[in-house]
Amino acid sequence: MTTATKTTETKRAVPFKWVAVGIAVVALLLAGVVSYYASANPDGLEYVAHKTGFLDSAAEHGAADGPLADYSAKGVDDARLSGGLAGVIGTVVVLVIAGGLALVVRRRPNGTSDEA
Template sequence: MTGVPQRRTTRRVLLVLGAVSFLIAGVVSFYASSNPDGLEHVAATTGFGDTARPHATSDGPLAGYSVKGVHNDRLSGGLAGVIGVTATLVIAGGVTLLVRRRSGADASAADAERS
């Protein structure tokens, strides 16, 4: 294989995927359907939709796919999407680092036992 080293290619792919994720979350999400999702539709169709109660986080800062205190619907929904993607990437990155360190430590311990 000639050309770009594997690490640089992987980094580029991850950056492009991240940019696309932020674009979808921040811009394209505003154009999502405003119709009820599948669970809400089934609840309304079968007659138990009116029994729903607010959940514990219904007053949270990101409740309802919007950012509390931002009154522009487009901006509020876009910010909520970007915050959600950011939180997901931070959590996934943290788990990846923990797993990588643990597997690296396990491999080092196994190598030390073989020596």
């Protein structure tokens, strides 16, 4: 009779910092690289508006002249580079806001409490 030996693997916890950095890197790569290959054709809403004839009746919104309006970075002449840059800037803004919210609402250790 043979005895099977079990190998015990110890799982190491990955620090949250590295998980957050990994998420940020993937998000920035997707925003910068994948958006470079995005279609220049109108999106579905614009297509339907054009087909039904009300595309020209749309009014400009308040942020139409903003620095990231129309999925592009203002002042960058290359359309693909401008779209990629807008994607990266937007991603950084979202990650900063999400990180800030995570810091605000995170759990505090049991030893510290604001209760009196």
